[in-house]
């Protein structure tokens with residue numbers, strides 16, 4: 300297990316990556332589910348570079364408040380930069396497993412692509428419930444890498460690469476686990492939706508196109524035989540873009556839950 304670390308180079312990469320169309324659409328779907336209203340107090344867990352934080356701040360307006368936090372210093376800095384002109388936003392360094400907020404501080408919480416990286420999911424969800432007001436809503440979005448369909452002329456190698464990549468996460472299959480884990484933490488789960496990606500090209504503006512490089516880089520640094528498969532795997536997938544046979548698909552799952560009133 301080598302859970303991904305969010306360092307300065309990753310923060311710089313995410314500045315570009317979070318502007319691609321499928322991530323913009325992911326934010327739109329997350330905001331739609333959150334349905335933030337003027338004056339609300341909202342928490343953004345694991346805010347990263349703060350794109351979602353800034354969008355929420357605009358929705359709650361000057362009478363509302365957005366608190367955002369992240370464990371990684373480069374992300375806290377990026378989030379603060381992005382929201383510098385927004386007096387209703389506070390970005391700080393903190394951990395989702397032990398949050399620096401009093402009980403019942405927020406009307407709603409949002410956590411997008413964060414719990415994938417946290418080994419103690421149950422403890423983190425207990426914290427999420429603690430900081431919500433009774434009746435408050437939680438919007439949680441995470442990827443399930445078990446939903447991946449990625450064309451390859453060597454399916455056995457594709458499976459080895461995918462299995463190695465899953466080590467990057469505390470739980471690469473967290474999408475399917477979220478509803479049950481939220482119920483165990485005392486939430487009422489109202490609904491779950493897929494936020495699907497389906498791509499036929501692998502450009503820099505495609506999610507799979509960017510992941511191709513990230514997966515190859517990660518695999519190449521893994522111990523053992525798999526490291527030697529990284530280049531051949533990447534070339535095989537890229538060759539499919541030349542013949543018109545490229546296909547990439549992956550689901551993120553958006554879960555809407557509520558703390559009982």
Ligand SMILES: C[S@@+](CC[C@H](N)C(=O)[O-])C[C@H]1O[C@@H](n2cnc3c(N)ncnc32)[C@H](O)[C@@H]1O
Nearest residue numbers: 305345346347369370371374394395411412416
């Ligand atoms: C993939 S990014 C998602 C960023 C943001 N939520 C978004 O969707 O735009 C994951 C973020 O979770 C943060 N993270 C990982 N473990 C965390 C923890 N235990 N507590 C708070 N943040 C954490 C990482 O530092 C990183 O910025």
